[in-house]
Amino acid sequence: MKTDSIFYRLFQEFPDIFFELIGELTQEANTYQFSSVEIKQTAFRIDGVFLPTHEESPIYFVEVQFQTDANIYARLFAEIFLYLRQNSPQNDWRGVLIYPSSSVDTSNIQHYREFFTSQRVLRIYLDELGEVTSLPISIATIKLVIENEDIAISQARQLINRTKQEISSKPKQRQLLELIETILVYKFPRMSREEIETMFGLSELKQTRFYQDAFQEGKQEGKQEGKLEAVPRLLALGLTVEQIAEALGLEVAQVREASQNQSSS
Numbered sequence: 001m002k003t004d005s006i007f008y009r010l011f012q013e014f015p016d017i018f019f020e021l022i023g024e025l026t027q028e029a030n031t032y033q034f035s036s037v038e039i040k041q042t043a044f045r046i047d048g049v050f051l052p053t054h055e056e057s058p059i060y061f062v063e064v065q066f067q068t069d070a071n072i073y074a075r076l077f078a079e080i081f082l083y084l085r086q087n088s089p090q091n092d093w094r095g096v097l098i099y100p101s102s103s104v105d106t107s108n109i110q111h112y113r114e115f116f117t118s119q120r121v122l123r124i125y126l127d128e129l130g131e132v133t134s135l136p137i138s139i140a141t142i143k144l145v146i147e148n149e150d151i152a153i154s155q156a157r158q159l160i161n162r163t164k165q166e167i168s169s170k171p172k173q174r175q176l177l178e179l180i181e182t183i184l185v186y187k188f189p190r191m192s193r194e195e196i197e198t199m200f201g202l203s204e205l206k207q208t209r210f211y212q213d214a215f216q217e218g219k220q221e222g223k224q225e226g227k228l229e230a231v232p233r234l235l236a237l238g239l240t241v242e243q244i245a246e247a248l249g250l251e252v253a254q255v256r257e258a259s260q261n262q263s264s265s
Helices: 001-011 015-021 027-031 071-088 109-116 136-142 149-167 170-187 193-199 203-207 210-221 224-234 242-250 250-265
Strands: 032-038 047-053 059-064 094-101 122-127
Touching: 001 015, 001 032, 001 059, 001 109, 001 170, 001 210, 015 027, 015 032, 015 094, 015 136, 027 032, 047 071, 047 250, 071 094, 071 109, 094 193, 109 122, 136 170, 136 203, 224 242, 224 250, 242 250
Parallel strands: 059 094, 094 122
Antiparallel strands: 032 047, 047 059
């Protein structure tokens, strides 16, 4: 399961979920821009960075770690301090590491314990967030990523029903349903997207005007520029690079380049 891409999409489309996860006001999301940041002249890339639009707000460095890594903290702090050196921001900074469970967090914090003691850096274990039924829909959606297949099926159905009933904003409701569907596609690789849509009653997503407009935008636009502009929207809907290339009559490499340009912009 491509957890990095799932969380990148989640925080990019729903930045308020991140602030809710770390116990901050969700309104803070309105003053941040989320992106992945590559450190120049190194092989380092920070999973995600929330960059504030105001100097009084901290920068948040986010790392999603779903596999044991004895060097995670050495690498993370190296990335953070290289970023600070290269960019010299005026803002303070904080770090957030997201683990599926504490059992994955095996790295020694001996050289970095002051950062954790002061809570400048937080560690979040998804399996300790609480019962899904008592969590906000946004946080419950994050937890769906770590559930086994049997539990994921029942929880996904609950989340879909809660989303339809509790989210009054149609655009946000559609985004959440599409995100849940994408998580399910990754969790059930042996099932096609069509089978998952039928199983969870999500077939109507393909009939939404947003989906149809996004798909037709590229097909009807004769200029290549217009086709490339449609790529981010189609990616956000969960289509693969290959599916988009076939639909728009583009090379796979062109679609990949357009998606990378979106990430770096």
